[in-house]
Amino acid sequence: MNSRLIAVLPGDGIGPEIMAEAVKVLRALDLDLHLEHAPVGGAAYEAHGHPLPELTLNLAKKADAVLFGAVGDWKYDKLERALRPEQAILGLRKNLGLFANFRPALCYEQLTHASSLKPELVSGLDILILRELTGDIYFGTPRGRRTAVDGHFPGAEEAFDTMRYSRPEIERIAHLAFQAARKRRGKVTSVDKANVLETSQLWKDVVTEVHQQYADVQLDHMYVDNAAMQLVKAPKAFDVIVTGNLFGDILSDEAAMLTGSIGMLPSASLDRHGKGLYEPSHGSAPDIAGKGVANPLATILSAAMMLRYTLNQPQQADRIEAAVQSVLAQGLRTGDIWSEGTARVGTREMGDAVVAAI
Amino acid sequence: MNSRLIAVLPGDGIGPEIMAEAVKVLRALDLDLHLEHAPVGGAAYEAHGHPLPELTLNLAKKADAVLFGAVGDWKYDKLERALRPEQAILGLRKNLGLFANFRPALCYEQLTHASSLKPELVSGLDILILRELTGDIYFGTPRGRRTAVDGHFPGAEEAFDTMRYSRPEIERIAHLAFQAARKRRGKVTSVDKANVLETSQLWKDVVTEVHQQYADVQLDHMYVDNAAMQLVKAPKAFDVIVTGNLFGDILSDEAAMLTGSIGMLPSASLDRHGKGLYEPSHGSAPDIAGKGVANPLATILSAAMMLRYTLNQPQQADRIEAAVQSVLAQGLRTGDIWSEGTARVGTREMGDAVVAAI
Numbered sequence A, B: 001m002n003s004r005l006i007a008v009l010p011g012d013g014i015g016p017e018i019m020a021e022a023v024k025v026l027r028a029l030d031l032d033l034h035l036e037h038a039p040v041g042g043a044a045y046e047a048h049g050h051p052l053p054e055l056t057l058n059l060a061k062k063a064d065a066v067l068f069g070a071v072g073d074w075k076y077d078k079l080e081r082a083l084r085p086e087q088a089i090l091g092l093r094k095n096l097g098l099f100a101n102f103r104p105a106l107c108y109e110q111l112t113h114a115s116s117l118k119p120e121l122v123s124g125l126d127i128l129i130l131r132e133l134t135g136d137i138y139f140g141t142p143r144g145r146r147t148a149v150d151g152h153f154p155g156a157e158e159a160f161d162t163m164r165y166s167r168p169e170i171e172r173i174a175h176l177a178f179q180a181a182r183k184r185r186g187k188v189t190s191v192d193k194a195n196v197l198e199t200s201q202l203w204k205d206v207v208t209e210v211h212q213q214y215a216d217v218q219l220d221h222m223y224v225d226n227a228a229m230q231l232v233k234a235p236k237a238f239d240v241i242v243t244g245n246l247f248g249d250i251l252s253d254e255a256a257m258l259t260g261s262i263g264m265l266p267s268a269s270l271d272r273h274g275k276g277l278y279e280p281s282h283g284s285a286p287d288i289a290g291k292g293v294a295n296p297l298a299t300i301l302s303a304a305m306m307l308r309y310t311l312n313q314p315q316q317a318d319r320i321e322a323a324v325q326s327v328l329a330q331g332l333r334t335g336d337i338w339s340e341g342t343a344r345v346g347t348r349e350m351g352d353a354v355v356a357a358i
């Protein structure tokens, strides 16, 4: 492998702590990686007046892959929206064209008890949520405030947003869903709200058309309200869920929480060439920032995903994932996944243990 | 009480069976109710070519309250959207101005084991979800299909919808939320996606303003993705959740399923005068229709809600609710809530038992 450039963006809250461990793990592998750090989110706003400064965006564009920690803190709540930390992540997705968000919801056998759900419902759970990430109501225009000219209260102030999807946007994510299902249990559930929304009806039509090319994969359609219920009732009935940006935001978080170990879950956001941004599924947890207690495993596993999906180093990814399994087997646990009879460790000890296990 | 006119709309699937039991219970009370039946949903489409025929809409408008069963069946999936059963419910909400949807998520002590969640997380659960029902992306215009002029694929076919809320629409539902919280545990969680949507930012601003008039009530704001997670993690932390039409659709179903006994949960959809449509939270369940096994209790409890909210007969509502508690205490269960050691009964026996307990 030629030297590859990785943009390392730690961000806010627990971001820097968990990122330090992921970096440590990457350095423990015999790979020619050039890791370059840059500020993002609130940290970048403090240093450069913007959550996604030019230098950070340029590094991310130039890099082969981006490893992202987490952004956000209560203290930025009063800033105007365009300057808030989350805008960095929206800006990266848009500017890098990261349209495909892979969010596995896995329940680790040793952590089954940590789930809110009864063990038999989540033991062995393995769902992949594929969320479209650059379209939908997140980026649709027009949007804004105005005086209503019709509706229930003409003349009143109103705010509005536009949900939209075009056929090729739906096609490309549908292809990825069917391809992913082929490597898994062969089933795709497409989630929409086609009984109400025009956008959803097009979504459903296009996914159905693309499915013609994947006759070996089973396709079901489900309304989003029903999907939110079925995830609670029988999560193991799902294999791959493919859905739009807004519904995917909600369902992927719900599914992650169902596993009980969101501190373990990585994610990948890919562009059409397979370049990607990798980040833990959890947030910046400002309440525990700086205390050295955060779980670094989701970030470490995100680095493994990066090796697998973008850097084409599946053996190295396997090594990291096996090392994580091994520290769990050793009984090491950060506070979020700790239970009676296991050993509570801090962020750094957990990272060290993974390095030792590699 | 003067004679009151109730529009009884049984609908499709299990609708007629469960409605028959609710009607039996209402007749067992000493009230001067005039119950008039009309077809709705697929049944109305079969009989009159439209899911919400003129005669049904007129009856609903004329009536003091509407008791609604359920609509929908796979067999109407191929119909054009405007003729599908669900359009009846959207048409009733819109034409009757039913903007306030009250969806309690209650966990009955005797049914705690039926939940997917661990008993300690749901035992005693009592959340009220207040969903705005006549605005948002459900009814916003413009909507449709067109050729994209911008976005990722200009020139491609795209579909679009408009999310919108006006200030007075948000104000009126916010007032109801704070008033409801005053009669409960004094806490409102307003759910939005203000980090992304203009509509949500206005929602958050207006709810915060209205809150000035209810200093005794605690107000929190939560993003919808986080709300979907917190409902799984610690549902009992919520009291009243107030949210828009789309997020409310998803979260109210998620919360209902968390209780494990969606077959027990009624709902009310009110206009600004307190006139309402009452319906079970569950659907038409075409797979078990006509078998006499459906749980009629959600519909019976919807009738109780109708007596309480619209007909101003709280004692009669209490009688029904006490009767339902009593049949549960007797150990009677329909299949959906049955467990070892209880007696499995059918739809009609369950209705008879409630009548006997009154």
Ligand SMILES: CC(C)[C@H](C(=O)O)[C@@H](O)C(=O)O
Pocket: A086, A089, A090, A249, B195, B196, B225
């Ligand atoms: C921070 C926010 C804009 C973002 C989103 O809604 O996409 C987050 O919730 C996520 O899922 O990555």
Ligand SMILES: CC(C)[C@H](C(=O)O)[C@@H](O)C(=O)O
Pocket: A195, A196, A225, B086, B089, B090, B249
């Ligand atoms: C049938 C459908 C249009 C409806 C909705 O989305 O509102 C249903 O899901 C509900 O919640 O009553």
